[in-house]
Structures are given as structure tokens and as C-alpha cells.
Amino acid sequence: QGQEKLSCNPKKENGTHVVLCELGNPMKAGAQITVDMELSVSGLEDMGDAITFQLQLRSKNSPSPSNASVTVTVPVEAQAEMELRGNSLPDTTVLPTSWQEVEGSRRLEDHGIKVEHVYELHNKGPSTVSGVTLRLAVPHQLGGRILLYLLELGTDGGMNCTHHPDLNPAQV
Secondary structure (H helix, E strand, O other): OOOOOOEEEEEEEOOEEEEEEEOOOOOOOOOOOOOOOOOOOOOOOOOOOEEEEEEEOOOOOOOOOOOOEEEEEEEOOOOEEEEEEEEEEOOOOOOOOOOOOOOOOOOHHHOOOOOEEEEEEEEEEEOOOOOOOOOOOOOOEEOOEEOOOOOOOOOOOOOOOOOOOOOOOOOO
């Protein structure tokens, strides 16, 4: 008829995590109860694609053959919202019309104006992520001529970076 909140207590029993919920005492004979449970479980990153719960209804009264357990398998789906932010320093660059690249020079200013592109990949959660791959396609040539001279790539925060094969070919 009505709705009541259950009092549940977690405990460990024979190396297994158990949540014990008291449904009522005393309970009328022949009573039927529907229970909705919401469980919050952490550390599921390495659990695979499902987690299994074993549910059992026990009575403290005389031994009953209805103390059988039921196995419930719930699919696990990690959710994480990724956000990519990027900017250029300076944000606008205009090359002079009379500018010419100096062939063979090792001075940075002879190869153009320095522009730094910074990208930040943020995990907005709620789950943690691993094994994320970010691929940036940089148009470094246009019509067989150098458009952007790729000088260096770097990362912060324990990430791996695979360098572009045309990175700093003149060793500027």
C-alpha cells in the first residue's frame, strides 16, 4: 500500500560483500512486498561488461524452503563525456606578402612566424577513461609547398605522443 525506506547495512560475509536490508518485523502471513533497490558500486572499470548480484530472501522464523537465491546480471556501461579545447598563440597571424623562406637556414624566424597550437582534452566524467586516442590532422603542406612547418610536439600529464614523420625536417 504505502512506500517505506529500507534500512540497509553493508557487511562482509565469507569474503563477499553483503548488503543486509530489514524488510519488516513482524510481517503478516501471506504478505506480498515489492522492493526497488538502487545500488551504487564503484571500481567497475575492470569488471567487464556486466556485474552479477546474488539476491536472497531469508526469514528469521522457522526454516523455509523458499530461502532460495536468485542471480541477477546487470550490464555495465561506463559513461564519460570528453571535451577538446584548443587555441592558437597568437590567435591571428598574417604573413607579409614580401616574406620569403630562407633555404638551408636553421634560424626559426627565417622559416616564418611562430604559432603555437595548444589542445586540451578534458574528461568531464562521470567515469574515468583510459586508452583514449586523439588524432590531430595538421595541414602542413598545400600544393607541394610548406604551409605550416611542424617544429615540435609535446604532451603533459603522462600521455604518449607519436610524432609526425615530417616533424622539423630542417632541424631548426
